[in-house]
Amino acid sequence: MSNIDFDVTIVGGGVIGLSISYHISKLIPNIKILLLEKEKRIGLINSSRNTEVIHAGIYYQKDSMKSIFCKEGKNKIYKFCEKYKIKSKKIGKLFIDNSNNSIENLLMIQKQAKSNGLNDLFFIDKKNLREIEPNLNTNLALCSPSSGIFDTYDFISKLEALSLNRDVTIVNECIFTNAIREDRFWKICINHDQNNHIKTKILINSAGLQSLDISKKIFNINFDLIKNYTKGCYLRYKGVSPFNHIIYPSLKPGIIEERVDATPDINGGLRFGPSAESSNDNINFETNKEILDKFYTKIKEYFPLVIKNKLIFDTVGIRPKVSSKKSKLPLDFKITCGNNFVDLVNIESPGLTSSLAIGSYIANHVKEVI
Numbered sequence: 001m002s003n004i005d006f007d008v009t010i011v012g013g014g015v016i017g018l019s020i021s022y023h024i025s026k027l028i029p030n031i032k033i034l035l036l037e038k039e040k041r042i043g044l045i046n047s048s049r050n051t052e053v054i055h056a057g058i059y060y061q062k063d064s065m066k067s068i069f070c071k072e073g074k075n076k077i078y079k080f081c082e083k084y085k086i087k088s089k090k091i092g093k094l095f096i097d098n099s100n101n102s103i104e105n106l107l108m109i110q111k112q113a114k115s116n117g118l119n120d121l122f123f124i125d126k127k128n129l130r131e132i133e134p135n136l137n138t139n140l141a142l143c144s145p146s147s148g149i150f151d152t153y154d155f156i157s158k159l160e161a162l163s164l165n166r167d168v169t170i171v172n173e174c175i176f177t178n179a180i181r182e183d184r185f186w187k188i189c190i191n192h193d194q195n196n197h198i199k200t201k202i203l204i205n206s207a208g209l210q211s212l213d214i215s216k217k218i219f220n221i222n223f224d225l226i227k228n229y230t231k232g233c234y235l236r237y238k239g240v241s242p243f244n245h246i247i248y249p250s251l252k253p254g255i256i257e258e259r260v261d262a263t264p265d266i267n268g269g270l271r272f273g274p275s276a277e278s279s280n281d282n283i284n285f286e287t288n289k290e291i292l293d294k295f296y297t298k299i300k301e302y303f304p305l306v307i308k309n310k311l312i313f314d315t316v317g318i319r320p321k322v323s324s325k326k327s328k329l330p331l332d333f334k335i336t337c338g339n340n341f342v343d344l345v346n347i348e349s350p351g352l353t354s355s356l357a358i359g360s361y362i363a364n365h366v367k368e369v370i
């Protein structure tokens with residue numbers, strides 16, 4: 001490719017880049033969009049290395065982007081799945097009370113949910129739990145009925161197909177390496193080839209784990225942020241899921257702790273995890289074998305009948321978390337919209353749930369500035 005002009009170039013073919021290309025091409029007819037993906041296919045990095053949960057939007061700070069986009073994105077995903085016949089199910093999430101003092105945490109979660117406008121959470125006692133989740137050992141659970149699961153593979157494929165139908169150019173195995181602002185265009189360099197340039201009016205950085213580097217190098221922003229990447233490894237449980245709901249040992253809102261969730265998948269299986277392992281800026285998708293014993297001990301607390309040799313190593317993702325240089329406290333999504341660029345950093349969970357809301361928001365911005 002050389003000297004081709006595009007109105008918009010998107011870096012990254014994960015669920016965020018694809019949602020952006022889908023929404024812009026839907027909103028602005030005949031716009032010329034290029035999407036660059038460094039891997040062999042779209043969606044191979046975190047967009048397919050996660051728990052596939054449609055989060056309700058409970059535990060994010062009130063009025064934060066995570067809270068707003070998650071709630072809006074949840075509704076959009078359920079509708080999108082219905083429209084395009086993608087498997088999805090509101091199976092509900094049970095926060096469980098499995099330590100002496102964790103009733104406090106459950107109440108905190110309920111309070112946080114209310115402050116985010118979610119008034120549908122309710123408690124379930126031991127007797128009723130025995131009926132709906134016979135394999136679950138706990139005295140009390142807080143249920144979020146609007147949480148669910150869906151088929152992310154089909155979701156990603158559909159976003160790609162709809163983008164292609166509207167003439168978005170998607171190029172795999174194409175690494176964005178540099179961009180220089182010249183006059184009214186960005187001169188983009190791909191695959192380290194200094195002689196080949198693509199001209200584009202608007203440049204969108206949705207490169208996931210590479211986003212912060214691009215943000216600093218190309219847009220000269222976010223220098224106060226550092227990578228605080230957190231690896232998440234999963235174990236799959238062989239056979240049919242012993243649970244009907246997503247099971248979350250209670251957590252403190254906004255804080256990732258070493259706990260082991262159990263999440264049914266849309267095809268009837270079950271995964272445990274993810275772990276939370278600090279990896280700073282190291283990108284390595286190798287499984288940490290130590291999780292087998294660690295998870296087993298924790299799973300037994302709420303699933304006493306767990307059979308150890310049914311636990312097998314599964315996928316690994318890396319949360320693209322960033323934090324400020326001063327503190328490692330969780331940050332909101334960092335989305336910067338300029339006149340000729342859009343920069344998306346820290347699109348960690350609930351990024352998947354939020355994807356359709358984020359794509360729609362950015363498409364509206366592009367319509368204003370193009």
Ligand SMILES: Cc1cc2nc3c(=O)[nH]c(=O)nc-3n(C[C@H](O)[C@H](O)[C@H](O)COP(=O)(O)OP(=O)(O)OC[C@H]3O[C@@H](n4cnc5c(N)ncnc54)[C@H](O)[C@@H]3O)c2cc1C
Binds near residue numbers: 013049050207231320
């Ligand atoms: C362990 C884990 C569990 C999670 N669970 C959930 C969940 O249950 N629910 C939920 O809502 N969210 C969840 N998330 C979050 C969700 O997966 C992410 O927010 C979402 O996938 C982010 O999508 P993305 O497109 O920004 O990133 P990615 O999927 O990482 O896509 C970025 C793309 O950019 C490409 N790229 C990077 N650099 C370049 C370059 N220079 N040139 C060209 N292409 C480039 C990459 O190859 C990649 O394909 C989870 C995340 C993790 C890690």
